[in-house]
Amino acid sequence: MKRIFTGLLILVALLAVGLFVMRGQIAVAVMKRASAHTMSQDVIRDLPDGLHAAICGSGAPLPDADRAGPCTAIIAGKRLFVVDAGESAARTMGRMGVGSANSLVLLTHFHSDHIDGLGNLSIQRWVGMSATTPLEVHGPAGVERVVAGFNEAYALDAGYRTAHHGPVVAPPAAAGMVARPFTFADGADSVVVLDEDGVKITAFRVDHGPVEPAVGYRFDYKGRSLVVSGDTSASPNLTRQATGVDLLIHEALAPNLVAILHDGALAAGSPNRAKIFADIPDYHTSPEAVAGIAKAAGVKALLLTHILPPLPIKALEGPFLGDSRKIYSGPLWIARDGDLISLPAGGSDITRKNLLH
Ligand SMILES: [Zn+2]
Numbered sequence: 001m002k003r004i005f006t007g008l009l010i011l012v013a014l015l016a017v018g019l020f021v022m023r024g025q026i027a028v029a030v031m032k033r034a035s036a037h038t039m040s041q042d043v044i045r046d047l048p049d050g051l052h053a054a055i056c057g058s059g060a061p062l063p064d065a066d067r068a069g070p071c072t073a074i075i076a077g078k079r080l081f082v083v084d085a086g087e088s089a090a091r092t093m094g095r096m097g098v099g100s101a102n103s104l105v106l107l108t109h110f111h112s113d114h115i116d117g118l119g120n121l122s123i124q125r126w127v128g129m130s131a132t133t134p135l136e137v138h139g140p141a142g143v144e145r146v147v148a149g150f151n152e153a154y155a156l157d158a159g160y161r162t163a164h165h166g167p168v169v170a171p172p173a174a175a176g177m178v179a180r181p182f183t184f185a186d187g188a189d190s191v192v193v194l195d196e197d198g199v200k201i202t203a204f205r206v207d208h209g210p211v212e213p214a215v216g217y218r219f220d221y222k223g224r225s226l227v228v229s230g231d232t233s234a235s236p237n238l239t240r241q242a243t244g245v246d247l248l249i250h251e252a253l254a255p256n257l258v259a260i261l262h263d264g265a266l267a268a269g270s271p272n273r274a275k276i277f278a279d280i281p282d283y284h285t286s287p288e289a290v291a292g293i294a295k296a297a298g299v300k301a302l303l304l305t306h307i308l309p310p311l312p313i314k315a316l317e318g319p320f321l322g323d324s325r326k327i328y329s330g331p332l333w334i335a336r337d338g339d340l341i342s343l344p345a346g347g348s349d350i351t352r353k354n355l356l357h
């Protein structure tokens with residue numbers, strides 16, 4: 001009996017050693033299978049007809065290991081509209097399998113955290129998605145300067161890529177971006193920026209002063225609707241635009257938690273950082289205030305994004321939300337990167353899943 005047991009032990013040990021020695025080959029075999037699967041992945045192709053929101057960045061400017069910079073990808077039918085492109089937005093979209101040459105960008109405002117992923121997003125669409133036209137970037141006045149700056153910064157890179165991969169893979173005429181600025185008529189607080197293929201996109205003013213202009217976007221498609229707030233303090237104009245929508249995607253900053261960072265900065269002898277933490281609650285909205293807006297607007301579901309401060313421990317979500325769930329009784333979620341909220345056409349369903357976790 002003892003001899004059998006010893007033999008078994010030796011066999012298991014040899015097997016473990018063998019697996020350890022072969023771990024590289026095993027990993028390569030797994031990679032071979034996974035790479036074909038990853039490259040054929042196309043979330044947009046496989047989604048049912050409807051309006052969908054893919055969260056490609058639920059963070060804000062503060063370092064956050066779990067959240068890319070602000071980015072909300074809206075899929076309407078087979079078209080892709082990327083609202084803001086914060087740091088790592090394109091990488092997160094790639095990991096989610098969300099991407100299309102048939103896409104455009106809509107910027108809410110020009111704070112660095114909302115535009116610092118634009119360059120990579122444009123490159124990924126151009127050479128990764130075989131785009132044949134430059135990326136259109138819609139936004140309020142000022143978008144021309146932002147786009148011109150990125151085009152200049154990425155001009156050398158574009159030349160290298162055409163030289164290396166050839167004009168079929170990297171056509172020079174499709175490199176870079178083109179600005180599509182929109183303006184509001186006198187006294188107007190909203191403007192329709194696109195109305196094609198059953199998709200209607202309305203830009204509307206929000207209050208992010210001193211940042212001006214700053215806008216949110218409403219999407220309507222086949223009877224379903226959603227609003228993306230951009231950065232804003234509580235905005236009556238947003239409440240009007242969000243009235244009755246299926247999904248409100250609203251930024252949120254928890255003043256009680258930001259106050260802790262303020263005190264920490266003071267204690268660390270960083271008065272300038274402390275001043276920033278004291279300033280920022282002014283032009284953002286607390287989760288409880290957002291819950292009040294969602295209730296007043298009668299929205300069917302609420303997703304909080306642009307999460308400030310970062311929540312590295314799940315147990316912080318309760319203090320972040322405060323009494324929000326008592327104020328708004330519908331589905332209320334704190335966005336995570338990879339979330340996909342679906343509003344199928346011709347129904348009233350609202351479903352949420354995550355493509356990364
Ligand atoms: Zn922001």
Ligand SMILES: [Zn+2]
Pocket residue numbers: 109111208211231
């Ligand atoms: Zn901002």
